[in-house]
Amino acid sequence: MDTISSSSSGPKEHDGPVLKVAGLTKSFIVHAHGDLALPVLRNVALAVSPGECLALVGPSGAGKSTLLRSLYGNYRADAGSIRVHHDHAWAELVGAEPRTVLDVRRRTMGFVSQFLRVIPRVATVDVVAEPLLRLGADPAEARDRAEFLLALLNIPQHLWQLPPATFSGGEQQRVNIARSLIVDYPILLLDEPTASLDAGNRDRVVELIGQRRDAGSALVGIFHDVGVRELLANRVFEVSP
Numbered sequence: 262m263d264t265i266s267s268s269s270s271g272p273k274e275h276d277g278p279v280l281k282v283a284g285l286t287k288s289f290i291v292h293a294h295g296d297l298a299l300p301v302l303r304n305v306a307l308a309v310s311p312g313e314c315l316a317l318v319g320p321s322g323a324g325k326s327t328l329l330r331s332l333y334g335n336y337r338a339d340a341g342s343i344r345v346h347h348d349h350a351w352a353e354l355v356g357a358e359p360r361t362v363l364d365v366r367r368r369t370m371g372f373v374s375q376f377l378r379v380i381p382r383v384a385t386v387d388v389v390a391e392p393l394l395r396l397g398a399d400p401a402e403a404r405d406r407a408e409f410l411l412a413l414l415n416i417p418q419h420l421w422q423l424p425p426a427t428f429s430g431g432e433q434q435r436v437n438i439a440r441s442l443i444v445d446y447p448i449l450l451l452d453e454p455t456a457s458l459d460a461g462n463r464d465r466v467v468e469l470i471g472q473r474r475d476a477g478s479a480l481v482g483i484f485h486d487v488g489v490r491e492l493l494a495n496r497v498f499e500v501s502p
């Protein structure tokens with residue numbers, strides 16, 4: 262398979278960890294039950310370096326998704342620190358201003374989820390190109406790269422001009438992967454990136470993500486498929502309930 266390169270500065274800028282988590286603690290407050298506190302993460306500490314892929318493992322309900330979403334800033338931590346190497350410095354995400362979190366997401370830390378947040382009426386090729394355009398890329402170059410990724414991920418060409426709202430689950434997932442990989446993020450969070458894919462597409466996505474790891478991205482992921490985990494992860498992190 263072709264190796265893709267990006268117009269962004271690329272992941273290999275820093276030796277040592279690019280993501281450092283310490284003392285991370287998170288409870289959910291369940292308002293329907295008298296503001297009951299449900300502790301999920303207690304004192305989590307981890308670090309991930311360029312070229313590494315850390316798999317989050319643990320039983321269902323242990324807190325893997327909560328940890329991944331907390332790293333991306335979707336959930337607010339109660340205590341602790343999430344530091345990301347961003348713009349040649351360290352950005353602390355716990356307690357950060359929303360604009361800091363958004364800037365880290367735009368340039369440094371991508372998230373590949375199972376589900377595409379469909380934007381109505383926007384053509385698939387533009388959905389995929391958008392993260393690169395936001396970084397100021399040339400529109401023709403962003404479009405070329407979007408088309409390249411869509412072809413690589415087996416999205417038929419006649420679908421590229423249509424909005425992905427009516428696509429199958431697996432097609433939407435591949436559009437989402439193309440959109441998440443169009444920027445060469447130094448850190449990539451992966452939530453079951455191959456969940457609804459057939460074997461051929463799963464292998465292609467695994468290869469693409471493996472290329473990112475080998476090119477120096479730091480990956481943290483949830484991979485329920487043991488075969489996928491074994492191909493991608495070089496370390497595991499046990500999330501305890």
Ligand SMILES: Nc1ncnc2c1ncn2[C@@H]1O[C@H](COP(=O)(O)OP(=O)(O)OP(=O)(O)O)[C@@H](O)[C@H]1O
Pocket residue numbers: 289290291299301319320321322323324325326327328
């Ligand atoms: N938004 C929320 N509000 C309240 N409780 C939540 C919320 N999200 C998750 N939880 C609870 O936190 C715990 C951890 O959930 P989480 O989804 O992180 O587990 P997981 O390890 O990813 O599980 P699985 O492997 O089944 O996806 C569960 O008990 C869940 O019910």
